[in-house]
Amino acid sequence: MCEAGLTELEYLDSLNAVPKCMYSGRFDRETPMNKKNTLLAILSTIAAALLSTAAWSQTSSLTPGAKYVSLGSSFAAGPGIDNSLGSCGRSDHNYAHIVAEALSLDHTVVSCNGATIDNIVSIPQGDNPLQLDAVTSDTALVTVTIGGNDIRYTASTFACSGAPASDRCTDNLDQAAISAAVDQLPSKLSGMFAAIKAKAPEAVIVLVAYPRVFPEDATTCSELDLSEQDTLYLAELGRQLEEAFVDSTSSGQALIADAYVGAAGHGPCAPMASARWVNGQTIASSGIRYHPTAEGHEEMARLVLEVLGKN
Numbered sequence: 001m002c003e004a005g006l007t008e009l010e011y012l013d014s015l016n017a018v019p020k021c022m023y024s025g026r027f028d029r030e031t032p033m034n035k036k037n038t039l040l041a042i043l044s045t046i047a048a049a050l051l052s053t054a055a056w057s058q059t060s061s062l063t064p065g066a067k068y069v070s071l072g073s074s075f076a077a078g079p080g081i082d083n084s085l086g087s088c089g090r091s092d093h094n095y096a097h098i099v100a101e102a103l104s105l106d107h108t109v110v111s112c113n114g115a116t117i118d119n120i121v122s123i124p125q126g127d128n129p130l131q132l133d134a135v136t137s138d139t140a141l142v143t144v145t146i147g148g149n150d151i152r153y154t155a156s157t158f159a160c161s162g163a164p165a166s167d168r169c170t171d172n173l174d175q176a177a178i179s180a181a182v183d184q185l186p187s188k189l190s191g192m193f194a195a196i197k198a199k200a201p202e203a204v205i206v207l208v209a210y211p212r213v214f215p216e217d218a219t220t221c222s223e224l225d226l227s228e229q230d231t232l233y234l235a236e237l238g239r240q241l242e243e244a245f246v247d248s249t250s251s252g253q254a255l256i257a258d259a260y261v262g263a264a265g266h267g268p269c270a271p272m273a274s275a276r277w278v279n280g281q282t283i284a285s286s287g288i289r290y291h292p293t294a295e296g297h298e299e300m301a302r303l304v305l306e307v308l309g310k311n
């Protein structure tokens with residue numbers, strides 16, 4: 001019998017230990033996934049259009065030397081991408097560093113492998129202080145990529161990677177627990193945005209969505225190394241994560257740099273490794289499995305600059 005409750009950080013520390021139990025989400029198998037993804041793309045486009053005027057006025061404060069704080073989990077930190085900064089999986093070529101260099105900002109990075117929303121706002125992660133502590137009243141820009149660990153998305157993918165179809169790996173996950181976490185995610189994200197604004201009232205907040213790990217034709221993508229059933233389940237969990245991102249930014253609390261929509265055609269099975277924004281089970285050129293590549297971070301940075309009107 002497997003033990004539930006392992007974190008992404010525990011996987012990143014020991015990628016060879018891959019239990020087959022992990023929290024995950026509920027998958028509605030009767031609803032065509034492509035229709036849901038089309039709706040998400042439409043909603044994301046509408047949200048971006050509605051926020052464009054606000055972005056124009058907010059980003060006027062992003063002058064050279066302005067204070068910038070980057071928050072988040074491994075999808076923000078950039079593990080496996082040169083050059084490592086030696087803690088929390090942070091790379092000096094993650095999307096935040098690229099943005100900071102492009103805009104000549106005074107950058108503080110506190111993203112960390114395995115982080116959850118609680119590690120940003122309320123519960124220190126190990127010996128690390130709250131990520132929110134890095135945000136001060138003079139902060140002009142905050143970027144954040146977070147939420148996957150709250151719903152056990154990447155850890156569940158790690159857990160089921162390589163499992164034979166006969167294991168029915170995703171059937172053995174604690175789906176009720178993750179379903180509850182998915183339901184809570186939009187409000188937790190909104191609460192996080194409010195906490196950031198309370199500390200930095202003039203800051204522009206950009207939520208950088210996870211690049212899409214599971215492409216439209218995910219069940220035929222051998223690079224994922226997952227059974228068809230597990231692929232469908234985890235792809236739906238990724239879609240629910242994206243839906244929470246779109247929902248939580250629709251009120252204008254934060255802008256969204258939507259790497260999920262932007263990554264179409266750039267998933268683990270893109271024909272050329274250099275075109276992949278995210279790895280599958282096999283590391284294409286950089287990064288770690290099921291995480292963004294160096295190319296992915298470059299594109300995430302481009303999307304941030306685009307939403308800021310700075311590209």
